[in-house]
Amino acid sequence: MKKILNGLFYFLKFLLLIGAFGLTLFILVRMNIRLDKSVTTIIPEIVPFILILLVFIINFIFKQKGVTDNVFYNITCCLVFTTIIVASLRAIFDTNMVLNKKYGYGIDFNFFDNFIAYIKIMVYGLSIANLFLMFREKDKDEKPKKEKKA
Amino acid sequence: MKKILLEYANIIGYTITGLIFGLSFFLLFINFYHSQELSYVADVSEYNTINKDTVSQKIATIRANLSVYNQANYSGNLNIYGLNTAQIKLEECLKIIESPEMMAYFEKKEIQLKDSYNFAVDFKNKILNDCLVMQVKSMFNTDTVSKLPNFDIIKPYVELSLNNLLSSSAYVQADLENADHYFFNTNGNRTNFFDLVNDSYSNIMNDYQDSLDLLVEISAWFKSIVIGG
Numbered sequence: 001m002k003k004i005l006n007g008l009f010y011f012l013k014f015l016l017l018i019g020a021f022g023l024t025l026f027i028l029v030r031m032n033i034r035l036d037k038s039v040t041t042i043i044p045e046i047v048p049f050i051l052i053l054l055v056f057i058i059n060f061i062f063k064q065k066g067v068t069d070n071v072f073y074n075i076t077c078c079l080v081f082t083t084i085i086v087a088s089l090r091a092i093f094d095t096n097m098v099l100n101k102k103y104g105y106g107i108d109f110n111f112f113d114n115f116i117a118y119i120k121i122m123v124y125g126l127s128i129a130n131l132f133l134m135f136r137e138k139d140k141d142e143k144p145k146k147e148k149k150a
Numbered sequence: 151m152k153k154i155l156l157e158y159a160n161i162i163g164y165t166i167t168g169l170i171f172g173l174s175f176f177l178l179f180i181n182f183y184h185s186q187e188l189s190y191v192a193d194v195s196e197y198n199t200i201n202k203d204t205v206s207q208k209i210a211t212i213r214a215n216l217s218v219y220n221q222a223n224y225s226g227n228l229n230i231y232g233l234n235t236a237q238i239k240l241e242e243c244l245k246i247i248e249s250p251e252m253m254a255y256f257e258k259k260e261i262q263l264k265d266s267y268n269f270a271v272d273f274k275n276k277i278l279n280d281c282l283v284m285q286v287k288s289m290f291n292t293d294t295v296s297k298l299p300n301f302d303i304i305k306p307y308v309e310l311s312l313n314n315l316l317s318s319s320a321y322v323q324a325d326l327e328n329a330d331h332y333f334f335n336t337n338g339n340r341t342n343f344f345d346l347v348n349d350s351y352s353n354i355m356n357d358y359q360d361s362l363d364l365l366v367e368i369s370a371w372f373k374s375i376v377i378g379g
Contacts, residue, residue, distance in 0.1 A: 121170075129166035
């Protein structure tokens with residue numbers, strides 16, 4: 001049961017990461033177009049997403065079970081990306097937010113702008129937690145191999 | 151030593167994950183709560199019925215005061231250019247007040263935050279700008295109107311009232327725009343302190359009524375000088 005649940009969240013976190021990244025990128029690009037700014041100015045905002053994707057790829061390639069088999073970490077990843085998706089969708093579709101209509105861009109940049117700091121905190125946090133958890137598992141993996149050799 | 155360090159790394163990893171879990175959990179649910187807050191519907195049917203009657207009475211009074219002057223029949227001594235200007239400007243104001251866009255607010259049975267905001271914006275654009283500034287303020291700055299009797303008495307009163315009205319609704323609009331950010335407006339807060347939907351609407355409605363009171367006063371001045379002259 002735990003394995004099935006973990007597998008589900010492990011798969012889901014990749015899908016949600018794509019969704020969260022896509023929506024964030026869409027809103028950030030639209031924000032920059034509105035302000036006539038260069039697209040390169042959004043790089044600091046997309047760095048955490050690229051970083052966490054790299055960390056996930058490393059986890060996958062080196063089969064770091066401390067992260068890949070960690071249900072709590074996978075659930076947290078899903079929760080973080082779901083939160084980013086919900087906030088992004090609200091910035092686009094929640095017409096009860098008055099500035100959405102006022103500025104006439106179809107996106108409430110004012111609301112999303114407040115959320116960028118939280119996105120950075122959460123996604124950088126996940127990357128850092130991943131680094132700590134991947135070290136732990138290496139130690140556990142090594143032990144049985146040594147015992148077998150002996 | 152290595153084992154202890156790795157144990158610490160494990161603890162730190164779980165601690166950071168736990169903190170991020172807490173933060174994202176909080177943000178996810180505050181988003182649901184905030185969206186519910188913003189979709190709150192207030193019942194204003196009774197309030198609007200009362201206000202509609204008051205506005206209709208004030209409009210009728212202004213219209214009656216303006217109708218005492220007719221250029222074709224006027225045989226008084228006053229400057230007809232001044233009287234014509236005042237009458238035309240006040241009639242323009244009445245047209246704006248009676249426009250379908252403004253009267254539609256009195257037909258609403260229920261309002262949401264965006265209705266309060268739209269009311270605040272329309273009040274600012276149509277009543278304050280198009281009527282009070284473009285018509286009334288400009289009327290009191292024309293040479294012909296300044297030659298009418300009691301102009302020096304009514305002008306300071308109008309200017310003072312205008313300045314008060316122009317600055318009174320700005321903070322309501324700003325408050326409504328700030329509702330886009332996360333905030334904690336509990337039901338208790340809504341009942342005891344400030345209901346963003348209902349109280350903002352009432353605030354703008356009071357300013358609307360004050361604007362009409364000002365127009366009633368100006369039309370009364372107009373009537374008195376026509377009859378007196």
